[in-house]
Amino acid sequence: MAFLAAPNGFAGTIYKCNVGGKIAYGDQPCAGGSGTELAVQAAPPVDPAAAEKLASNKLRLLAMEKTRAADELREERERQRAAKAYQTQKQKCDRLRLKQKWVEEDLGRARGDAVAAARQKAQRQAEALAVECPA
Secondary structure (H helix, E strand, C coil): CCCCCCHHHCCCEEEEEEECCEEEEECCCCHHHCCEEEECCCCCCCCHHHHHHHHHHHHHHHHHHHHHHHHHHHHHHHHHHHHHHHHHHHHHHHHHHHHHHHHHHHHHHCCCCHHHHHHHHHHHHHHHHHHHCCC
């Protein structure tokens, strides 16, 4: 048996029945006449101002949820952009460190007049690394 709220303030009777050791509620009397009648009070009339306020609040809530969802999406995109920028910068710094290592190796192998040029190249590479990757 199903229980449904009475529309339009209609008050009725609900029957509480014990069927096989289980309690059941319905709008029909219990089989065999055993059970309890429960009086149902009519619902108060709908206040038009309250209904209008409820509808207005639902619209505001919907707008707020839409805004929150858009904000979360924007924040997620910004986090992804920041992560990508970080990864790009890290790769660039790794390449510059590797170039610095190679230039220093070249400086160690340089002989004669090439030492001054290799030293200057190593200095410039160190400066480029310091500018791009200050940490």
